[in-house]
Amino acid sequence: MSNKRMTSEDVDTETREELSDYSHYAWSTWVASIIKDYENDDGSVTIPKGKIDRWKTLKGIPYEKLPEVEKDKDRVEADEIIDIIDVNPIGIKEENNKMKKNNLKEQNLSKLQIAYREFFKAMMDEYDVKSPVQLGDKRSEFFSRIKKEWPAAKKKIQEGVLRKTIRNMISEILTGE
Numbered sequence: 001m002s003n004k005r006m007t008s009e010d011v012d013t014e015t016r017e018e019l020s021d022y023s024h025y026a027w028s029t030w031v032a033s034i035i036k037d038y039e040n041d042d043g044s045v046t047i048p049k050g051k052i053d054r055w056k057t058l059k060g061i062p063y064e065k066l067p068e069v070e071k072d073k074d075r076v077e078a079d080e081i082i083d084i085i086d087v088n089p090i091g092i093k094e095e096n097n098k099m100k101k102n103n104l105k106e107q108n109l110s111k112l113q114i115a116y117r118e119f120f121k122a123m124m125d126e127y128d129v130k131s132p133v134q135l136g137d138k139r140s141e142f143f144s145r146i147k148k149e150w151p152a153a154k155k156k157i158q159e160g161v162l163r164k165t166i167r168n169m170i171s172e173i174l175t176g177e
Helices: 015-036 049-059 068-087 096-105 111-124 132-159 166-177
Strands: none
Touching: 015 132, 049 111, 068 111, 096 132, 111 132, 111 166
């Protein structure tokens, strides 16, 4: 796999703005949750020591050594970014588009990673969007559902309960059939 990384010069203005929009959305959602959970009567915020200790611990752990539950959170964020880029394939210069296709071929994803990707795509199909950026005011609902419904889907996959295609299995879970 090539080590060449995409730079801002490799992306068109529209894609860059969508990525910036998502970046601001992710930050503002996080800030809103901190304020909601920890705001004092005087408007200041006091974050519990346990939360700070947890963040200090997590920030010092390389991604590959994180617990799967923490990796799953990072994968959701990565999927957001990937989806924005996938929606705007012409926004990526041709050289990097070829590199991306080659990297996808070279990836050796686990069945669980593939299932998560399909789960995420099926959820976007249900919301009739190509990217979570297009969700608008339904973003919070979308990610709450991902957090709530993925563990059950993951458990069923790991237990081997369903022998159908991953796409059919995800559809059944989402529709509750």
